[in-house]
Amino acid sequence: MTVAVPELFRVLDLTGVFANALLGGAVARAFRFDLVGFSVLAIVSGLGGGIIRDTLLQAGPPVALTDYRYLTVALIGAVVAFAVRFEGRGWDRVFPYVDALALGCWAAAGAQKTLGVGLGWLPAIGLGAVTAVGGGAIRDVAVGRIPTIFGGNTLYASCALIASATLVVVQAAGQPTIALIAATVVGAALCLLARRRGWMLPEEVVWRRRRRRRR
Numbered sequence: 001m002t003v004a005v006p007e008l009f010r011v012l013d014l015t016g017v018f019a020n021a022l023l024g025g026a027v028a029r030a031f032r033f034d035l036v037g038f039s040v041l042a043i044v045s046g047l048g049g050g051i052i053r054d055t056l057l058q059a060g061p062p063v064a065l066t067d068y069r070y071l072t073v074a075l076i077g078a079v080v081a082f083a084v085r086f087e088g089r090g091w092d093r094v095f096p097y098v099d100a101l102a103l104g105c106w107a108a109a110g111a112q113k114t115l116g117v118g119l120g121w122l123p124a125i126g127l128g129a130v131t132a133v134g135g136g137a138i139r140d141v142a143v144g145r146i147p148t149i150f151g152g153n154t155l156y157a158s159c160a161l162i163a164s165a166t167l168v169v170v171q172a173a174g175q176p177t178i179a180l181i182a183a184t185v186v187g188a189a190l191c192l193l194a195r196r197r198g199w200m201l202p203e204e205v206v207w208r209r210r211r212r213r214r215r
Contacts, residue, residue, distance in 0.1 A: 008177060008180050008181075009109055009112055009113070009180065012105040012106075012108055012109045012180060012184060013050065013063075013070075013105070013106070013109040014069060014070065014073050015101065015102075015105045016046075016049075016050075016101075016102045016105035016106035016109060016131075016132075017046040017047060017050070017070055017073045017074055017077070018046070018073050018074075018076070018077045019077075019098050019099070019101050019102035019105070020045045020046045020049075020077075020102045020106075020135050020136065021042035021043070021045060021046035021073065021074045021075075021076070021077025021078055021081070022042075022077045022080065022081050022086070022098055023045055023095075023098065023099060023102065023136070023139075024038075024041035024042040024043075024044060024045030024046060024077070024078070024081070024135075024139050025038050025041065025042050025077060025078055025080070025081020025082060025086065026081060026086045026087075026091070026095070027041055027045070027139060027143060028041045028042070028078075028081065028082075029081065029085065029086060029087065031143055035078075035082055038078045038079075038081055038082045039075060039078045040142075041078075041139055041142065041143070042074050042075065042077050042078030042081065043071070043074045043075070043078070044135060044138050044139050044142055045135045045136060045138075045139040046070075046073070046074035046077060046135060047064040047070060047071070047074055047135065048134050048135030048136075048137075048138040048139070049106055049110070049130060049131040049132060049133065049134030049135040049136075050062065050063065050064055050070070050106070050109075050110075050131055050134075050135075051064050051065075052130055052131070052134040053110050053113065053114070053127050053130055053131045053134070054113075056127060056130070057113070057114065057117050057119075057127070059117045096191075096192055096195050097188075097192070099191065100187070100188040100189075100191035100192045100195075101184075101188050102132070103132045103133075103156065103159060103160055103163070103187050103188065103191050104132075104163055104183065104184040104185065104186070104187030104188035104189075104191070105184050105187075106128075106131045106132040106160075107128045107129060107131065107132040107159075107160040107161075107163035107164045107167070107183060107184075107187045108128070108163060108164075108167050108179075108180045108181075108183035108184045108187065109128075109131060109180075110124075110127050110128040110129070110130065110131025110132060110164065111124040111125060111127065111128030111131075111163075111164035111167040111168060111183065112124075112128075112167055112171070112176070112179070112180055112183075113127075113131075114127045114128065115167075115168070115171060121168045121172075124164060124167070124168050125161055125164040125165050125168060126164075127164075128160060128161075128163065128164025128167065128183075129157055129160040129161045129164055132157075132160035132163070132164075132187070133149045133156065133157050133160055136148065136149070137149055151200075151201065151203060152203075153200070154194040154195045154197075154198060154199055154200055155190070155191070155194035155199050155200065155201065156191065156194075158190075158194075158201065159187050159190040159191045159194060160187060162186060162187070162190055163183045163184070163186050163187025163188075163190070164183065164187075166179070166182055166183045166186045166187075167179045167180065167182070167183035170182050170183070
């Protein structure tokens with residue numbers, strides 16, 4: 001049974017909203033915020049990347065402001081995170097999968113929507129990555145932390161770029177539905193693999209001077 005591209009896009013987009021809302025709630029728990037704090041961080045984390053994407057695309061108001069399902073899903077994520085203590089060994093094991101799923105879903109959705117408004121492959125890759133990491137970056141700034149995408153952790157934004165590129169390539173072959181699925185899987189798998197293997201980008205390049213031999 002085939003799935004219509006708009007329906008699959010909406011499922012992936014809302015899945016990313018819920019997953020990132022949970023992650024925002026986990027951060028709120030770490031800072032001992034109240035329910036308002038949980039809600040704000042969940043909304044920022046869950047909707048921030050998509051709002052940035054839609055604002056840059058200038059193809060109408062951000063979908064998070066016109067489709068109530070987005071805000072509703074983000075608030076449900078906040079309530080779940082508030083009611084369930086996401087901490088300890090159990091959460092440490094689940095967190096990487098939630099994070100990877102959110103990244104894969106949003107990179108695919110962001111790139112697909114960019115192509116859908118008529119922009120080319122390079123903006124699609126860039127805005128796919130922005131969709132995936134934008135909300136998390138705003139969340140980190142809101143709590144006074146340096147955004148994790150700036151370094152010091154395993155590959156993350158790079159995985160979003162590769163996932164977005166995957167969607168562009170597969171969709172160019174005339175398979176939009178497969179492109180959404182493939183990009184989601186590639187982004188999530190790379191994120192998990194990078195975390196497991198400890199893959200990181202270099203922080204700096206050190207040039208060593210050759211010592212001259214004395215005669």
